[in-house]
Each structure stands twice: as C-alpha cells, then as structure tokens.
Amino acid sequence: MTLHEYQLSQLDLLEAESVHVFREVAAELERPALLFSGGKDSIVMLRLAEKAFWPAPIPFPVLHVDTGHNFPEVLEFRDRRVAELGVNLVVASVQDAIDRGVVREEPSGSRNRIQTPVLLEAVEKNRFSALFGGARRDEEKARAKERVFSFRDEFGQWDPKNQRPELWNIYNGRIHLGESIRVFPLSNWTELDVWQYIGRENIDVPSIYYAREREVFSRDGMLFGVNEFCRPRDGEPTFIEKVRYRTVGDATLTAAVQSDADTIEKIVEEIAATRITERGATRGDDRVSEAAMEDRKREGYF
Structure with missing residues (x-):
C-alpha cells in the first residue's frame, strides 16, 4: 500500500x-x-x-x-x-x-x-x-x-x-x-x-437504550416511562408501548421514543434515518425556552 x-x-x-x-x-x-x-x-x-x-x-x-x-x-x-x-x-x-x-x-x-x-x-x-x-x-x-x-x-x-x-x-x-x-x-x-463507535468497539451500555415494552404515558407530545420519579397526572392514562431511551438524564423529565431497535445494529439504522436530535426529542428541560x-x-x- x-x-x-x-x-x-x-x-x-x-x-x-x-x-x-x-x-x-x-x-x-x-x-x-x-x-x-x-x-x-x-x-x-x-x-x-x-x-x-x-x-x-x-x-x-x-x-x-x-x-x-x-x-x-x-x-x-x-x-x-x-x-x-x-x-x-x-x-x-x-x-x-x-x-x-x-x-x-x-x-x-x-x-x-x-x-x-x-x-x-x-x-x-x-x-x-x-x-x-x-x-x-x-x-x-x-x-x-x-x-x-x-x-x-x-x-x-x-x-x-x-x-x-x-x-x-x-x-x-x-x-x-x-x-x-x-x-x-x-x-x-x-x-x-457515537453509536457506530459503540458497535465497532463492542462497548456495553445500560439496558434502557434498547427497545422493549414499557409502561408509559403521554405528556407534551412525549412518552414518559412510569417510574418512582415520574408518575402520570390525572387525565394521563398509561399504556404499554415498545420504546427505548435515546439519552440518559433526570428520570423526572427524560422521555422515551417509540422504537423496535433492540440491538446496536438496529439503533444505528434508526439514528441514521432520524432528523431530530436526542435532546430535542426526549428532554423536557430543553423545551422551557429557545x-x-x-x-x-x-x-x-x-
């Protein structure tokens, strides 16, 4: 060469x-x-x-x-x-x-x-x-x-x-x-x-990054997982949806996204097709103001 x-x-x-x-x-x-x-x-x-x-x-x-x-x-x-x-x-x-x-x-x-x-x-x-x-x-x-x-x-x-x-x-x-x-x-x-590098290096990541069926509710156009820090309010029914998290933040305001990506390869395919950043799609704190x-x-x- x-x-x-x-x-x-x-x-x-x-x-x-x-x-x-x-x-x-x-x-x-x-x-x-x-x-x-x-x-x-x-x-x-x-x-x-x-x-x-x-x-x-x-x-x-x-x-x-x-x-x-x-x-x-x-x-x-x-x-x-x-x-x-x-x-x-x-x-x-x-x-x-x-x-x-x-x-x-x-x-x-x-x-x-x-x-x-x-x-x-x-x-x-x-x-x-x-x-x-x-x-x-x-x-x-x-x-x-x-x-x-x-x-x-x-x-x-x-x-x-x-x-x-x-x-x-x-x-x-x-x-x-x-x-x-x-x-x-x-x-x-x-x-x-980042995801291509994780795949190439075979790096382990927390399980919340992978899609699976979770109990969620809708608020402000986002899907929030039900957990001890994030509970639905009156008039916010819960339902089961296959979702994953694109970012890890405060559990009170970090939303999930609908997804079937349960492997690194599928996550890479999903991210390659998306047109909105992970913060814009899932972080309630960034919607306070521009x-x-x-x-x-x-x-x-x-």
Missing part, C-alpha cells in the same frame, strides 16, 4: 482527535476529572480515555453529579464499569446538597437545574482544573457555539462571546487560580458516530 492510498475511516479520525484532546489535557492541566453520567457519550469518553493512556491506568477520577433521580439501570452500570477500570469515582450528591441547604428543590420535582451549584461545589472542593464533558455540537444550538477547550471563570460561568480561538487544533489551557476548563473530546462527533441550555451553561452547567 502506498502512502497516498492509506486512509483512516471517519471513526478512526474522530477517535484520534479525541485521544489527542485527552493527552493534551493531561499534559497542560494539573487536576482533570471526567464527568460520567452512565450515558452513551460518557461511556464512549471513558473508552477513549482508556485508549489514550493504555497500558497505564486512566490518570484522573470520574465525577458523577448524582441527582437522586437516576434510572436504576444507569447507576448499576456506572458502578460496574468504574469497578472494571479501577478508576476513582467521586459522587456529588444533589440530595446531600438539599439536606445541607445548599440548594432548594424546585416545585416541579426536577433536579436538573439544581445540579449546577452541586457541580461547582464539587469542582471547588476537589480543586479540579478541568472537566471532560460528553457534549457534542450536533445536540443543541448552545453546544454548537462552544470550543473544545471551554474556558470558565472563577465562578464557573461561560461567556459565549468571549472564547479562545482554536486555530489548527491548538488548545489554550492557560488558567489562573479558581478558573477552570471544560473539555469536550466528542465535540465533532454526532449521535450516529435559550434554556445556553442559560444553564452560563450558570456553570456542563
């Missing part, structure tokens, strides 16, 4: 870029951590981090902001995967913050927005200088604005109008005391790329 005939696939190129980002952060910043929700994006990030430093262990901890409203399958997966890799798990508990009076639970029962102060407290307590997040630019308008290295000030806030240039993939990790960087190794990936995500990111959200 001659040099000009040697080509990398789309997934190989994305993997190489993400591995480079992980290594760059390890070289530039002193105390990074990987945000891990147990969702597909953070699962892929963990796999990329494993590859970036192999055969050495992953040189930073995993941080989970635990809302207390998690899908049980996701928590089980989180603990099992962390144990397999032998990485240090740091849990920042929203329930603990409520008990201590740091945050106040919202009337809606959702804890999505009050994750932010809990995250910022964990960053300060553990002196994390960088956090790896699984955000992708195809997910949502605000995330499409963000750099790979996203600078946060001493209050953990993001200014979309004041970002550092990243010409020729040169990343600037310079920070002062109290400041931090949010790093997004999957910025240039799409949901389809700028809901950007407002939360300005406050310090991942």
Whole structure:
C-alpha cells in the first residue's frame, strides 16, 4: 500500500482527535476529572480515555453529579464499569446538597437545574482544573457555539462571546487560580458516530437504550416511562408501548421514543434515518425556552 492510498475511516479520525484532546489535557492541566453520567457519550469518553493512556491506568477520577433521580439501570452500570477500570469515582450528591441547604428543590420535582451549584461545589472542593464533558455540537444550538477547550471563570460561568480561538487544533489551557476548563473530546462527533463507535468497539451500555415494552404515558407530545420519579397526572392514562431511551438524564423529565431497535445494529439504522436530535426529542428541560441550555451553561452547567 502506498502512502497516498492509506486512509483512516471517519471513526478512526474522530477517535484520534479525541485521544489527542485527552493527552493534551493531561499534559497542560494539573487536576482533570471526567464527568460520567452512565450515558452513551460518557461511556464512549471513558473508552477513549482508556485508549489514550493504555497500558497505564486512566490518570484522573470520574465525577458523577448524582441527582437522586437516576434510572436504576444507569447507576448499576456506572458502578460496574468504574469497578472494571479501577478508576476513582467521586459522587456529588444533589440530595446531600438539599439536606445541607445548599440548594432548594424546585416545585416541579426536577433536579436538573439544581445540579449546577452541586457541580461547582464539587469542582471547588476537589480543586479540579478541568472537566471532560460528553457534549457534542450536533445536540443543541448552545453546544454548537462552544470550543473544545471551554474556558470558565472563577465562578464557573461561560461567556459565549468571549472564547479562545482554536486555530489548527491548538488548545489554550492557560488558567489562573479558581478558573477552570471544560473539555469536550466528542465535540465533532454526532449521535450516529457515537453509536457506530459503540458497535465497532463492542462497548456495553445500560439496558434502557434498547427497545422493549414499557409502561408509559403521554405528556407534551412525549412518552414518559412510569417510574418512582415520574408518575402520570390525572387525565394521563398509561399504556404499554415498545420504546427505548435515546439519552440518559433526570428520570423526572427524560422521555422515551417509540422504537423496535433492540440491538446496536438496529439503533444505528434508526439514528441514521432520524432528523431530530436526542435532546430535542426526549428532554423536557430543553423545551422551557429557545435559550434554556445556553442559560444553564452560563450558570456553570456542563
């Protein structure tokens, strides 16, 4: 094979870029951590981090902001995967913050927005200088604005109008005391790329990503699974539908989608044909306003 005939696939190129980002952060910043929700994006990030430093262990901890409203399958997966890799798990508990009076639970029962102060407290307590997040630019308008290295000030806030240039993939990790960087190794990936990579690498994912018959009810044009955190209101009858979850979030406001995709191959086929992102299709918190995500990111959200 001659040099000009040697080509990398789309997934190989994305993997190489993400591995480079992980290594760059390890070289530039002193105390990074990987945000891990147990969702597909953070699962892929963990796999990329494993590859970036192999055969050495992953040189930073995993941080989970635990809302207390998690899908049980996701928590089980989180603990099992962390144990397999032998990485240090740091849990920042929203329930603990409520008990201590740091945050106040919202009337809606959702804890999505009050994750932010809990995250910022964990960053300060553990002196994390960088956090790896699984955000992708195809997910949502605000995330499409963000750099790979996203600078946060001493209050953990993001200014979309004041970002550092990243010409020729040169990343600037310079920070002062109290400041931090949010790093997004999957910025240039799409949901389809993520699922194709999961299939290629034979990566295990929580069972809620696979379609099966579940008890659901309809609200605001979305199908919500019945669980201990999400119950139907008066006038919302429940029924059995074959559904799966495209994203893992707060169980009080994360909806499912009708699907027959019960294998990775079927999920890839389904995602290739869809024209709406997973957040737009299944996340009730992003329907508050057009700028809901950007407002939360300005406050310090991942």
